[in-house]
Amino acid sequence: MTRPDAPRRGPTVPAGALPAGPLRAGALRAGLRASLVTGLALLVAGCAGSLPPLPPTPSPTPVPTPTLPILQTRVQLEAALRLADIGLIDARQPYRPPEPPSLVSVTRAVFQAVLPDDPDHGDIVVYDLGSVAAATAAGRAMAGYLAGGPTRVEFPPDAQFVLRQLGSTLVFYTWSIANSPEPEAAKVGQVLATLGSGFSGSG
Numbered sequence: 001m002t003r004p005d006a007p008r009r010g011p012t013v014p015a016g017a018l019p020a021g022p023l024r025a026g027a028l029r030a031g032l033r034a035s036l037v038t039g040l041a042l043l044v045a046g047c048a049g050s051l052p053p054l055p056p057t058p059s060p061t062p063v064p065t066p067t068l069p070i071l072q073t074r075v076q077l078e079a080a081l082r083l084a085d086i087g088l089i090d091a092r093q094p095y096r097p098p099e100p101p102s103l104v105s106v107t108r109a110v111f112q113a114v115l116p117d118d119p120d121h122g123d124i125v126v127y128d129l130g131s132v133a134a135a136t137a138a139g140r141a142m143a144g145y146l147a148g149g150p151t152r153v154e155f156p157p158d159a160q161f162v163l164r165q166l167g168s169t170l171v172f173y174t175w176s177i178a179n180s181p182e183p184e185a186a187k188v189g190q191v192l193a194t195l196g197s198g199f200s201g202s203g
Contacts, residue, residue, distance in 0.1 A: 066109040067128045073169045074111060076195060077124065084191050086184060087114035088124075095123040097172060098154035100145040102138055103127060113173075118182035124192070127170040135168045142170065143199035162189045166196035 066074070078088045091110040106127045113122035129135040146161050156176040164171045173192050175185040 066126075067107060069128045069168050070107075070109045070126050073126050073166045073171065074109070076166060077111065077126075077171070077192070080191050080195055081113060081188065084187060086188060086191070088112070089114060091123055092119070095125070097123075097125060097174065098145075100141050102141050106138065113184070113188040115180070115182045115184050115188075118180045118185065121175065121180040121182070121185060122188060123173075124188075125172045127172070129168050129170065131168050132165075135165050135170055139163060139165050139170050139199045142172070160186070160189055162192045163199055164192060164196040165199070171195065 074088070081088050089112050091112045095110045106129060108125055108127045111124045111126065113124060115122045127135075127138065129138050142163055146163070155174065156179055158178050159174050159176045162171070162173045171192060173189055175189055177186070
């Protein structure tokens with residue numbers, strides 16, 4: 001029997017269901033932040049896994065090392081030009097002269113006679129054909145090409161040519177008074193014409 005003056009009690013509430021105090025609210029916020037960080041990490045990992053791999057960085061194109069015959073020919077060129085007080089250096093700019101198809105893929109190096117008043121000209125191409133016989137055949141083909149019709153549009157009208165064979169190499173040089181008024185340009189041609197053997201119509 002309940003006493004009339006006894007206080008009434010409400011229904012019993014489990015302790016875990018009580019409103020969270022400041023301590024419990026801080027813990028909830030920390031847990032939420034941890035969940036967000038974990039979710040972002042999983043999202044980034046998933047995206048990274050689906051991306052294609054980056055292509056490898058291409059290495060710079062290697063500069064071909066001149067062959068021994070080309071280096072030997074350069075020694076002869078340098079010595080002859082030095083006697084005429086003309087220097088010889090590696091070409092400052094890439095240079096490929098008009099040439100027949102048989103020479104397009106031939107190993108070569110380009111050097112440059114130093115022309116004080118015309119630094120953009122003076123290029124000398126040295127081809128290495130691999131054998132004396134191959135160089136002779138290629139020289140004849142080049143001489144025929146220079147004497148043919150294509151040179152009328154591929155070279156200046158007053159272009160002069162020097163084509164010489166030194167062993168398994170061919171040496172080619174061209175100059176034009178209209179394009180290179182530097183008097184040393186013609187002098188280079190005169191010096192080169194004294195080396196090796198030439199081909200009919202080409203110097």
